[in-house]
């Protein structure tokens with residue numbers, strides 16, 4: 373499928389006849405010498421992006437021989453090559469002919485090359501000789517996520533749950549970079565399992581981002597019509613309708629990839645019965661029935677995952693796949709949630725701190741699916757609690773989005789009103805410091821996964837270490853002293869109440885199974901009898917009873933041994949049916 377409708381694909385053309393004379397055979401596209409020199413100088417200054425001549429790349433790919441062909445996508449053919457000068461393995465993408473002017477092509481390639489991130493495939497250089505347009509990328513010998521999920525070699529083992537969550541987290545990090553760290557944001561538009569390349573350690577890298585801008589005359593404008601079929605099954609509804617494409621369209625595509633990771637099903641599979649061919653359409657009814665979540669998991673996982681991890685992953689997926697773009701989460705929130713889901717404590721994902729999210733809808737959704745996994749570790753100011761309470765008394769509890777927005781608005785107002793209050797500004801300062809510390813802790817946890825086969829050993833922490841990072845994060849912000857415990861006790865309660873009021877009540881609780889599951893989860897540390905940790909260890913125990921667990925009672929547990937040690941025991945007790953009290 374050709375994403376450049378105006379490209380005149382010349383696949384049958386004998387590229388072997390192409391040689392160095394091509395550099396000079398098309399004067400129309402060659403900029404004046406001075407300009408080329410200027411561009412080259414600028415390149416050297418700004419980026420190490422290399423300019424290749426066609427001959428070099430022809431030699432690298434054995435004259436683009438069939439045996440070097442890796443595959444063919446919407447933008448052209450991809451060849452494996454070895455650079456003669458350095459011996460480096462590269463992937464050479466020979467773009468379909470499209471008549472993009474040399475200068476325009478160079479400028480756009482340079483703008484693409486600015487975006488560097490460990491989770492993006494690195495663009496090493498390009499060639500714009502004559503009418504040839506080629507891109508040179510670092511080469512990945514391992515297959516794409518699509519290959520690993522659906523075209524496994526007999527020698528390969530199916531990916532386990534945590535590996536899948538780590539891949540999702542890494543992909544989210546790459547997307548977060550494009551959406552949030554780049555100005556102006558880059559919309560990927562082509563996120564799919566085949567564009568996520570994996571290395572030996574299953575570290576994911578996104579390829580093909582931003583290539584749509586290489587269409588002649590497009591600049592950064594939307595260019596998607598002919599790409600729709602290519603990304604069929606991954607495209608957001610607004611994309612296929614021809615409406616405006618935004619970063620939230622990428623979030624939708626990400627949701628499809630996450631769904632593939634969970635289910636092991638292709639985004640589109642024409643070998644399945646009609647009602648199962650489109651993965652999202654198949655999954656939508658299941659999203660509404662959490663008792664069916666375990667059935668949607670990939671059979672190759674052999675049920676080796678925690679129920680909580682599955683519930684949370686499905687909750688995130690379901691949010692990403694909302695029809696309405698504005699209802700989808702920010703990829704930064706998805707990334708944070710996945711960072712915790714990909715840190716396992718003996719198979720149970722680390723609990724997700726509420727304050728980690730920029731948008732409350734994520735914490736609400738996660739709470740709704742499994743209230744015990746969200747740790748309200750941040751200490752909201754009293755005003756925030758009051759505001760939350762006032763929101764909780766609101767009549768319109770059904771519209772959780774509306775409430776989230778109004779809650780945020782009120783928080784903003786509160787922040788504004790606080791500006792004159794010295795003590796509050798001090799507390800804000802303290803909070804900022806806490807947030808900075810939190811960021812650095814999160815970064816530590818993140819770095820445990822941001823490693824590649826090449827540089828991985830330096831950056832990678834063991835799962836145990838990354839769990840420690842997560843635990844120290846929670847311990848630090850949850851309970852640092854007995855005095856603070858009491859303070860936090862009340863804040864936890866009000867935070868929890870806020871969430872309850874915002875809609876994760878029994879009526880909406882998707883943990884609505886008839887079975888009464890009781891879980892005792894130690895959210896702060898392993899039960900690994902690690903005595904060294906014990907003096908600082910504070911436990912959050914959550915006895916979670918299903919369905920009508922509407923009231924949370926926090927009580928200090930003085931039964932623990934050790935000086936200065938305090939435990940926070942959270943007991944969710946079953947009360948009268950909340951549904952009926954709500955109706956009252």
Ligand SMILES: Nc1ncnc2c1ncn2[C@@H]1O[C@H](COP(=O)(O)OP(=O)(O)OP(=O)(O)O)[C@@H](O)[C@H]1O
Nearest residue numbers: 442443444445446447450463509510511512516566
């Ligand atoms: N840097 C790379 N290293 C190794 N293999 C690569 C690299 N880039 C792409 N490939 C492989 O080349 C093949 C073609 O990739 P390409 O991205 O052109 O097409 P696609 O992903 O199938 O479709 P689309 O172009 O629509 O994204 C795929 O099998 C892909 O995994």
